Amino acid sequence: MKYILVTGGVISGVGKGVISSSFGAILKCCGIEVTSIKIDPYINLDAGTFSPYEHGEVFVLDDGGEVDLDLGNYERFLNITLHKENNITTGKIYKHVIDKERHGDYLGKTVQVVPHITDAIQEWVERVAQKPVSETGKPPQVCIIELGGIVGDIESMAFVEAFRQFQFRVGRENFCVAHVSLVPQPKTTGEHKTKPTQTSVRELRGLGLSPDIIVCRSERPIGQETREKISSFCHVAPAQIISIPDLKSVYEVPVFMENHGMAEFLDERLRLGIAPLPPLRKYMRPWIELGSRMANLKSEITIAVVGKYTRLEDSYTSIAKALRHAGNAAGFRIDLTFVEASNLEVATLQEDPAAYHEAWRNLCVCDGVIVPGGFGKRGVEGKILTCQWCRTNNKPFLGICLGFQAAVIEYARNVLKLNGAHSIEVDEDTAHPVVIDMPEHNPGQLGGTMRLGRRTTVFRKGDYNSKIKMLYGNRDKIDERHRHRYEVNPLYTKRFEEAGLRFVGVDVDEKRMEILELEDHPFYVAVQYHPEYLSRPLNPSPPFLGLVLAAKDRLRAFLSKGCKLSPREPQSDYDSDDDFLLNPLMAKQLNITNDQDDNSSAYSSSSFPEAPE
Structure with a gap:
């Protein structure tokens, strides 16, 4: 070893x-x-x-x-x-x-x-x-x-x-x-x-x-x-x-490092026995193509992330990366706008009108909205208002974990007319507890007591074409990672579905609601799990891909083609099979041209230009 x-x-x-x-x-x-x-x-x-x-x-x-x-x-x-x-x-x-x-x-x-x-x-x-x-x-x-x-x-x-x-x-x-x-x-x-x-x-x-x-x-x-x-x-x-x-x-870093002959050095230093390497563009091809593709995206989409921890972008790093994976696959550059959920609430209008109006402006001008997870009372009403605005204005929407629960609460209040409906996490005395805790996962300690890890979600059979099921390849069941203590109250699910909110995905026992969807909407999907954790650069998460495509009104065409993206024309001289697929900025920094020999030894540390004066 x-x-x-x-x-x-x-x-x-x-x-x-x-x-x-x-x-x-x-x-x-x-x-x-x-x-x-x-x-x-x-x-x-x-x-x-x-x-x-x-x-x-x-x-x-x-x-x-x-x-x-x-x-x-x-x-x-x-x-x-x-x-x-x-x-x-x-x-x-x-x-x-x-x-x-x-x-x-x-x-x-x-x-x-x-x-x-x-x-x-x-x-x-x-x-x-x-x-x-x-x-x-x-x-x-x-x-x-x-x-x-x-x-x-x-x-x-x-x-x-x-x-x-x-x-x-x-x-x-x-x-x-x-x-x-x-x-x-x-x-x-x-x-x-x-x-x-x-x-x-x-x-x-x-x-x-x-x-x-x-x-x-x-x-x-x-x-x-x-x-x-x-x-x-x-x-x-x-x-x-x-x-x-x-x-x-x-994702440009691996190629950047390998241009210094890193594999060759590690092979010699650790005696790895790596066979003589082909030209760099061959064995590092997936990373070269990925970096080039992401650097040359032309069309841009603005996605608003309505969260509770927006002062630090790393609080939502997996969501940001999952969006960029999806954008890269669909051919769109993602511009993320972080909106503090509490700034959308009426109380902020009185305390800080500028922050209130800026938050709502950012929400209105975006192409799609994500309401991610979180804990505690702060900002929950702002998330609920976001769900309502996206539902009534046909804005592409993806809710995750608490975002899923906020969508349920909003629907209960404004469609089912259950005044005061809430989660018992926020209001223990609510008359309509549409979101309740899971006692077996909350024994009194906070650390490691949630419903955690990879769990199976089963798609229910329905009489309509579920967008999210089609995005998952029409599979009967999927595995995604979870992290939550609260769930939709099963006593209310029948009333929700009779009013048009469809719970298309449930757990294997069909007791816990996992996915909700509105049929008559460009894209209104919320999930109890965290799909961002399993998103990969070359294999984007289906809910994120659906949101990105819907934000550019491409989802319907994508679904009609069997969930296949149309091949794109090369976007630059660096995006073809025969050329060195490195984005121009990186090539300039490394002082590399396509005329050079492509093996890793050609790109030594001495190929860097001098530091600017």
Whole structure:
């Protein structure tokens, strides 16, 4: 088993997750089986109780694991299914060791950070890394481990020490370190500053880990002089220093990295035995085409996301990516507008009229609307008003989780005329509890007590053509990931359906409502599950694809053709079978032309232009 450890320096949030995923994407294109592990140094057992403002969204796995959003990146990039054990936290490790101590496994010994905690970390990594990949059943050959936070954080010291020991446990030829660091470029001087990177690498080496690769994150590519300076102070060859500037899409990063000959370096460093590679455009073709297609989309669609955590876009990162997957497949660039749900409420009109009118204006001018999930009372009335506006104005609409429940509440109030209808999450004393809790999934604790993970939804047989069922390929049942405590009250479902709101999807016991749809509407669909978690760059989620197509009035034609997209003409000279399918901006940054030899060795680090003055 081979291991690649990805660490971070200077500041967090510079893209370690995308870099880690890109290592895996490159290796997968070379025929290497890959798995991933994310280490989060916080004491929480999982990410389930995090505030979206602090860590972004909570990503849910098939087995119900509530994890960091970086695992969503791994699944999307590598097209693999991960499990809750692929996310390690300090809390999990300490609980594991304390449980063993209570069981008597350390009887007579003093339990300490070294060796007991560090040994537990190493054993956990080895155990998870060797689990077969779900999609192929084959054991992984490479495990990519991302260590959250930055080097020097007190929370991550035990993990750094564990990997200092681990490199000797598995052998140097099986262990590689990649360090991701910010290289700032102050506007006052216009030159890249290497001192922060030097400091973080010095600290990493002082803790016993020497980077084999330094990934420099910056707004613009660093020049050869900067690269040589980092090399001389950080004891890393210039060819092993990679510059990753800000790109239009994260899906361009694997190709950008491979243009430095990354597969060749990893093959030599880890002795992977990769066969001689064909031209870059052959083995990296899916990523080259994806990056080119996304960079050259012409038509634009505006989608409003009416949420409760709109101050931080990462709170809805999977929804944003699922929309862009769908837009890319349909040929449309997605322009996301985040609307704070509470700003749509009448109370805001009195407190902040400008915010109220701006929110409603953004809602009115968009092409389609998503009402995503969330918890608590704040903003719920704004979401309900959004559902009503989309229903009565024929605006394409997709509700997810709480958005599904808000659509039910709105219909109960305004169509069934059930005054005061609500969810008991918001109003425990409502006269018409159309949304109720699930007692078996809410035993009094908040962490890990919801209906979580991949569950089956069955499509009901009906006397009309369901748009959402057709988008799913007219299958009888589907599997999607869930994360909720509340559900539609089954005592009201018959009244809803008699009034025209169709629950086209239910759980396997036909007790829980999973999908609702309005027939006489361009696209009015809401789902209790979270379809964004299973969306992939080359396989967009059907509900998101339906929303995007309906927003451009293309859904009817799409369904009539058997859910097949019409082939598009090449959009640029870079979008054909014979040309190097790299978007022009990236080609310019790399100083690459189609006349060059296409093998990876042709695109060394020296092909970057000098940093601008």
